[in-house]
């Protein structure tokens with residue numbers, strides 16, 4: 499008896515596309531679609547789009563001949579914002595995507611949304627409003643320490659032009675970020691700080707005038723820290739829990755006087771140097787992982803433009819965007835005065 503059947507590429511693609519069209523709201527059912535076993539056969543795929551049905555005991559033999567038992571391994575799946583899906587076999591990938599740019603990776607066209615229990619669901623961008631109406635949230639309402647999370651931080655502000663724009667972006671995506679503000683700039687912009695705190699962002703201290711703290715006389719050091727603490731407390735109703743020393747420079751004296759966690763960083767975007775939103779987005783997306791603290795500055799338009807792109811991209815990859823305090827307290831129980839934090843991996 500003949501065991502193998504080969505089909506033409508056109509028929510296969512049509513069948514797969516029809517099936518995928520039916521499941522675009524139920525991504526979790528993918529596996530049922532891609533590895534069907536019908537009438538005792540297993541469907542296998544080649545990188546040039548051929549399909550082959552073999553008996554289960556032949557699967558390993560076929561794998562050794564270069565066939566795949568999952569279509570994801572033989573082909574690239576691409577999606578549109580509304581959840582249409584297309585399958586392009588590996589040998590055709592380059593030529594196909596040169597001609598049609600509306601097809602993107604799943605992460606670029608969908609995002610995670612959370613229910614009241616904290617469970618997440620991947621939702622296509624076109625369906626976000628519908629899920630909001632159903633009571634889903636763009637960000638988790640309670641933090642599970644095991645959830646992948648990243649703390650995005652912005653130094654040297656606030657800026658009258660850029661910081662409000664950044665707050666709009668945080669509000670739009672339900673993202674929490676941390677601002678390490680200079681007392682000298684915060685003095686005339688308390689309304690910006692107060693709004694940041696109201697939408698769940700954190701306001702930390704970057705000292706009053708950005709001096710290198712390790713060189714200062716004790717009374718000057720005290721004043722750099724305490725004056726800024728007072729301004730933040732007045733603006734937000736809460737003293738800062740985190741201090742970022744200018745230039746990342748600290749010593750035991752600074753740690754003792756900080757009355758806050760010393761918050762450094764593990765990903766430096768160098769946004770001040772490039773001033774280029776594309777480069778900043780690329781840097782964040784290729785370097786930021788679970789537990790990282792990412793350094794940017796909210797006084798540059800390019801950094802804020804970049805945030806409007808990397809924030810939804812990180813969320814769509816499954817990261818909760820949290821403040822420094824949220825990251826540290828959820829994973830370490832509390833944030834200790836004088837302790838230096840660079841990143842906070844899940845233990």
Ligand SMILES: [Zn+2]
Nearest residue numbers: 653654744745
């Ligand atoms: Zn700075």
